Amino acid sequence: MIKYNWDTVKEEQNVGSCETMQVTREEASGKERKLYIESYGCQMNFSDSEIVTSIMKKDGFGTTSQYESADVIFINTCSIREKAEQTIRKRLRQFNGIKKEKPELMVGILGCMAERLKSKLLDEEKIVDLVVGPDAYRDLPSLVRKVDDGQKAVNTFLSREETYADISPVRLNSNGVTAFISIMRGCDNMCSFCVVPYTRGRERSRDPYSILNEARNLFARGYREVTLLGQNVDSYKWSEAENNKSRLDRNLEIDSYVDFAQLLEMVANIDPDLRVRFSTSHPKDITDAVLITMAGYENICKYIHLPAQSGNTRVLDLMNRTYTREWYLDKIASIRRIVGADCGISSDWITGFCSETEDEHKDTISLMESVKFDFSYMFAYSERPGTPASKKFKDDIPMEIKKQRLQEIIDLQSRHSMERNSEDINKVHKVLIEGYSKRSKEHLQGRTSTNKVVVFPAGDYHKGQYVHVKINECTSATLLGEVMKA
Numbered sequence: 001m002i003k004y005n006w007d008t009v010k011e012e013q014n015v016g017s018c019e020t021m022q023v024t025r026e027e028a029s030g031k032e033r034k035l036y037i038e039s040y041g042c043q044m045n046f047s048d049s050e051i052v053t054s055i056m057k058k059d060g061f062g063t064t065s066q067y068e069s070a071d072v073i074f075i076n077t078c079s080i081r082e083k084a085e086q087t088i089r090k091r092l093r094q095f096n097g098i099k100k101e102k103p104e105l106m107v108g109i110l111g112c113m114a115e116r117l118k119s120k121l122l123d124e125e126k127i128v129d130l131v132v133g134p135d136a137y138r139d140l141p142s143l144v145r146k147v148d149d150g151q152k153a154v155n156t157f158l159s160r161e162e163t164y165a166d167i168s169p170v171r172l173n174s175n176g177v178t179a180f181i182s183i184m185r186g187c188d189n190m191c192s193f194c195v196v197p198y199t200r201g202r203e204r205s206r207d208p209y210s211i212l213n214e215a216r217n218l219f220a221r222g223y224r225e226v227t228l229l230g231q232n233v234d235s236y237k238w239s240e241a242e243n244n245k246s247r248l249d250r251n252l253e254i255d256s257y258v259d260f261a262q263l264l265e266m267v268a269n270i271d272p273d274l275r276v277r278f279s280t281s282h283p284k285d286i287t288d289a290v291l292i293t294m295a296g297y298e299n300i301c302k303y304i305h306l307p308a309q310s311g312n313t314r315v316l317d318l319m320n321r322t323y324t325r326e327w328y329l330d331k332i333a334s335i336r337r338i339v340g341a342d343c344g345i346s347s348d349w350i351t352g353f354c355s356e357t358e359d360e361h362k363d364t365i366s367l368m369e370s371v372k373f374d375f376s377y378m379f380a381y382s383e384r385p386g387t388p389a390s391k392k393f394k395d396d397i398p399m400e401i402k403k404q405r406l407q408e409i410i411d412l413q414s415r416h417s418m419e420r421n422s423e424d425i426n427k428v429h430k431v432l433i434e435g436y437s438k439r440s441k442e443h444l445q446g447r448t449s450t451n452k453v454v455v456f457p458a459g460d461y462h463k464g465q466y467v468h469v470k471i472n473e474c475t476s477a478t479l480l481g482e483v484m485k486a
């Protein structure tokens with residue numbers, strides 16, 4: 001799937017649940033220092049680690065990959081559920097052992113947990129020297145120097161403008177074929193359960209010039225797929241006037257106002273061989289213009305991640321999702337009508353939100369039944385301190401019930417994934433090859449436009465190539481097939 005590395009459901013992406021990178025720096029003394037970065041959470045965080053690496057490289061750091069020999073460790077953290085934070089605290093305890101043997105080791109907490117807990121983290125986790133929020137990465141080199149001088153360093157300033165537009169990310173653990181491009185930061189929605197507006201700040205859109213340049217550059221380097229990333233891509237908007245772009249800078253292909261449908265079209269026009277994906281769409285904001293643009297370009301992938309969260313209108317209202325069950329179903333009908341019945345559709349769900357009754361949970365099940373999603377990310381509700389839900393509602397559904405409801409929807413989704421995948425048997429799909437299959441070097445794997453993973457005998461094919469694959473078999477997670485010779 002295209003977006004998250006959640007703690008409960010692992011994605012089948014070109015990155016694992018945690019991704020690492022090491023960076024080294026030649027000090028004036030001639031002693032080489034090493035920095036190691038580990039990332040958790042959503043794709044935005046992984047994308048940010050690529051920006052952090054770029055900033056550190058510019059400051060003289062090189063790259064390698066062994067945390068035991070690191071002088072500086074950065075952990076780019078996630079706060080979305082309590083379990084995500086617990087995982088990071090456990091990891092800190094592991095690093096504590098290393099620090100005992102090597103007291104000069106510097107440990108930095110980056111990302112959402114840094115933003116949520118700020119300098120409290122320094123008191124709670126003695127091992128931590130540096131706390132840096134998602135909008136303060138440009139300050140990293142000077143914060144590192146501050147720690148070098150024997151102080152603790154904190155910067156959790158949230159910006160209304162920062163998009164790191166001019167920073168060219170260093171691609172980490174890349175397959176050389178698919179890449180993520182961050183098009184916006186922050187979130188202005190106030191879903192009552194969600195910590196993101198507090199950890200990532202206000203929504204802001206990145207300059208389309210820099211997005212197009214990044215995509216063109218990736219294509220020139222052999223990449224064949226880009227995923228445009230944001231918490232709510234449909235509310236992307238950029239205007240020349242607001243951003244003080246002078247006429248002289250202006251590339252004539254870009255209008256003075258750009259919305260998401262236009263941005264999508266501009267990226268799709270770079271080259272028919274560059275596939276374009278995007279994530280995440282919000283049911284309240286996705287427009288027919290986006291769907292029409294998708295339908296008009298073969299290289300815009302026919303796949304939409306449209307998180308519903310619940311199938312019950314009262315619960316959706318408590319969640320402040322600002323749409324009803326009927327509105328959501330209407331959006332699904334528009335997708336099927338405009339993009340096509342085959343369009344891949346996935347969702348996120350939360351079970352056991354405050355006061356959710358058994359009947360309301362059944363509405364989630366019936367919504368799943370009527371849409372038959374290709375895939376879902378599913379979670380038990382986890383109360384997050386400071387969110388509207390934590391202030392207004394009681395987290396009153398026992399964990400046992402939350403888990404029971406979660407298991408029910410996991411089982412249902414797995415049946416639906418199998419059903420949807422079976423519909424592909426005997427069909428031919430255009431697949432972009434991403435590399436060898438996880439199980440064997442004799443098989444390659446890639447994705448269909450609808451975001452299904454396809455495994456097939458390798459033959460003479462190679463990654464980055466498009467092939468037409470006839471699907472012969474499937475599991476609930478994978479399609480298996482063979483390449484059709486032209």
Ligand code: SAH
Nearest residue numbers: 193194231280307348349350379380381382
């Ligand atoms: N911007 C995206 C989602 C970001 S968070 C959107 O609007 O859909 C990713 C997913 O984590 C959410 O869709 C939700 O299903 C889940 N999530 C967020 N907060 C949660 C919480 N407090 N407990 C459980 N799951 C949560």
Ligand code: SF4
Nearest residue numbers: 187189191194196231
């Ligand atoms: Fe969180 Fe809602 Fe924003 Fe998604 S849209 S990041 S769920 S507040």
Ligand code: F3S
Nearest residue numbers: 041042078079080112
């Ligand atoms: Fe992403 Fe987790 Fe932050 S989901 S935005 S890293 S809280």
